Amino acid sequence: MILKLLIFAVVGLLIYKFLGGKLPTLGKTAQEKKLDEDTLVECEKCSTYVTVKESFIVHGKYYCSKECRP
Numbered sequence: 001m002i003l004k005l006l007i008f009a010v011v012g013l014l015i016y017k018f019l020g021g022k023l024p025t026l027g028k029t030a031q032e033k034k035l036d037e038d039t040l041v042e043c044e045k046c047s048t049y050v051t052v053k054e055s056f057i058v059h060g061k062y063y064c065s066k067e068c069r070p
């Protein structure tokens with residue numbers, strides 16, 4: 001009987017860990033969306049890496065500054 005309880009405890013722990021591992025994954029997905037703005041992109045003209053947030057997008061291409069932007 002005690003062994004059965006132990007097995008249940010272990011299984012319960014595994015389920016808890018599984019769910020616990022799944023919840024941060026959902027949070028990560030939300031974070032990944034947030035990180036999109038901070039993704040580094042290469043400037044089409046001078047090859048400088050800038051974040052998407054700071055870059056200028058012209059015709060689907062990234063530019064680091066107004067100087068590089070056509």
Ligand SMILES: [Zn+2]
Binds near residue numbers: 044045046047048065
């Ligand atoms: Zn540039």
